[in-house]
Amino acid sequence: MVKLWLAFTALLLFVLVPLELALHQVLVRFYADQVTEPLLYHSQQLANLLADHDEAIKMAPMMGQMVGGEVIVLDAAGQPVDFEGASTVPPPEAGVAAIRSGRSFIGQVETPAGDSYIVTGVPVPDGRGGVMLLAPAEPVQRSLTVARRYLILAGGVTLALGTGLALMLARSLTRPVQAMERATRAIARGDFSVRVPVTSSDEIGRLGEAINRMSAQLDAYETRRREFLANVAHELRTPLSYIRGYTQALAEGLVADPAERERYLKIVHDEAVRVGRLVDDLMDLAQMDEGQMALERLPLDIRLPLEQAVETVRPLAEEKGVALEVDLEADLPTLEADGGRIQQVVFNLLDNALRHTPPGGTVRVTARPERGGVTVRVTDTGEGIDPSLLPLVFERFQGQRAGGRGLGLAVVRSIVRAHGGAVGASSRRGEGSTFWFWLPAR
Template sequence: AFWPLAAIFAAALLVVGRRMVRQMTEPLQAMEQAAERMAEGRYEADIPVRSDDEIGRLAEAFNQMADAIAKEDERKREFLANVSHELRTPLSYMKGYSEALLAGLAKTKEEEKAYLRLIHRETERMERLVRDLLDLARLEGQSVPLERAPVAFAQVIEDVIATYEPIAAQKRIELACELDYDIIVNGDADRLEQVVRNLLDNAIRYTPEGGVVTVRLSRLSEAEGELVVQDTGKGIPKDQLPFLGQRFFRVDRARTRKEGGTGLGLAIVKQIVSLHDGVIWFDSDLGRGMTVFVRLPLVREEE
C-alpha cells in the first residue's frame, strides 16, 4: 500500500512543481522578450501578474517601467515634432524670400528692403525659439541652479513695468499697478524678472488698443505672497485653461506666430515658479480677458 501512495504523492508533487516552475518562468520569459523588444524601440509590455510574491511584484514593476518609458518616448517624439513644425515655418519663409532676392525678383529697392525685413523677422523668431528651448531645457534639467537671495519683488516688478511702458503707450494700453513694497521673496532675481516679463509681455500682446493691464502684488499671509497679472484682452475658453503652460500650446496658432510668440513663455514661467516652490494658475472666459495668479513663499521677518 505504501508504494502506490508514494507514487501518487510523487506524481502530485511533480504536477504542482511543474505548475510552480511555469508560474515563475512564464513571467521571466515574457520579461526577457519584452526587454528585447524595448532594445528595438518597442516599449509595449503586458507581463502577466499571477502572484503576489517576488516574481509577481517584479512583473508589475516591469510593466510600470515599460509604461513610463513608453510615455517618455512619446513625449520626446511629440516634442521633436513640435520643434520641427515650429522651425519649418520661419525656415520656409527665409528660403523663399532669399531665393527671390537671388533670382532678382524684387523689382525695386523698396521690394528688396521688404524681403530683407521679412527674412530678418523670421531670423529673430528662430533665435527666440532656440533661446527659449535652451532655457526651458536648462530649467527642467535644473542644470542652471537658482541663485537664491532675498529679493524685493515689488522693485523687480516696477523695473520691468518701466521697460514696457513705451510699448503699452504705443498701443494706448493703460498699465496699472498696486504693489506691496514690503514683500521679500527668497529667490533668483533674474528668474523672477523673467516671470514678470513673460506675463507682462503676454498681457500687452493680447490686449487691444485702449485696454488695461493690471499688475498687483499683495501679501496673503506671513508666509505667502501673490502676484496677479490681469488684462482686458479677448481671453480664452475655460476648457483651454488646463493646457496653458504646456510647450508650444497656443489658443490661436496663426495669430500668435504673427505676433512673434514661441509658445514656450508660459512653460518657462511655470518651471521657474515651480523651482521657487510656488504655484501658478489661470482664470479666463472668452471675451473678458485673462488673469494669471502666482503664489510664492516669502522670507519671514524673523528669518
C-alpha cells in the same frame, strides 16, 4: 527552467539520500535490539539458574523454545556441554573468548550449511562456564528486507512527488520571469505597448507591475516626444519660411524701394528673434525636465525683477499703443528666489499679454502679499481665451493662441514650480485674461 528544476531535484536528493541511509540504520538497530534484548535476558536468566543448580541445564531447551532458537551451554573450559536439546551449531570463537574473560557477547554465526544465527552469550557466575542463545537471523533479515523495500519505495515516491513539485515550482517561477524577459526585449526594441500579466502580489508580481508602469511611462514619453518634435518643427517652419522668402527677395534685388526693403529687413529680424526665443525656451524646458536648471536662490525683493521686466517690454508696448500699468504694494515680503528666473517669468507673461492686447488696450501688473507669500498678476484687455483652451494654457503647444509659440507659459509654470510656487489663469471671452503666480516668502 531546466536548470532551476535540476537544482531543486539535486537539493531534494541531497536531503533524501542521507535521510534514507539514516532511517535504514535506525531500522537495523531497531530489529537487532528487538532480537538481542530478549536473547540476552533469557541467557542471563539461564546463567543465573545454572549458577544455583546444576540441574537447571534441563531447563535450557525450554529457554531456547521461548526465544525461538537454540541453546549452547559451555563448561569452565569453554567447551559445549552435551545435554538433551543442545544446539549442534559450533559456538563462535569470539563468543567463547568473551565468556571465558567474563564478558557478555553479541554477534552472528553462520553454519557450513549457510544458516545464519544471531548469538548472545553471558558467563555463568564464578567462572563456571557460560550460556549462549542462538536465534535464526533469517526472520530478522527478511523483516529488514521488507522494511528496506518499503523505505526505498517511500523514498522513490517522495522523490517523484518532490521532483514534480520542483518542476511545478520552477515553472511557476520562470514563467513570469520569461514573460518579463520578453516584455523587456520588446521595450528595448521600442514597443512600449507590451504589458506583463500580473497574477500575484509577491516580489515577482511587484516587479511585473514596475515593468508595466515603466512601459506605460515610456509609451507616454514617446507619444509626447513625437508630438513635441512635430510641434517644434511646425513652430520653426513658419518663421524660417518668412526668413528664407524675404532674404531671397532681398538677395535677388526684387525690392527696389528703400522703405519696402527696410520693412523686409525688420520682418527678417523679428522672425530671427522669434526663432531665438523659441530655441531659448526649448533649452530651458529641456534643462528643467532633466533637473539640470540651477536656481541661484538669494533673498529677493520681487519689485526689482518686476520693474526690470516692465521696463524691458515698455518700448514694445508704446510702439503697439498699449498702456502699461504697475501697482506694487510697498510691504511685500522678501522671497528666496532666483531673480533672473523670476524676471523671465514676468517677461513671458507680459510678452503674452502684449501679443493679445489690441492698440488702445491696457496691461496691468500687480503684486500683493497673500497666503504667506507674494501673488503677482498680469491682466490684459485682449480678446480673452476660449474656455476649452483655458485649462491647457500652461501646457507645451497645447493652449497656444494665435501668434503664440506655445512654450513661454510652459516655461513660466516650470520656473514657478521649481521655486515651490503655483500658477493659474482666468479669462472671459472679450474681456481679457489674467495670469498669476504665487511664490512663498523667505
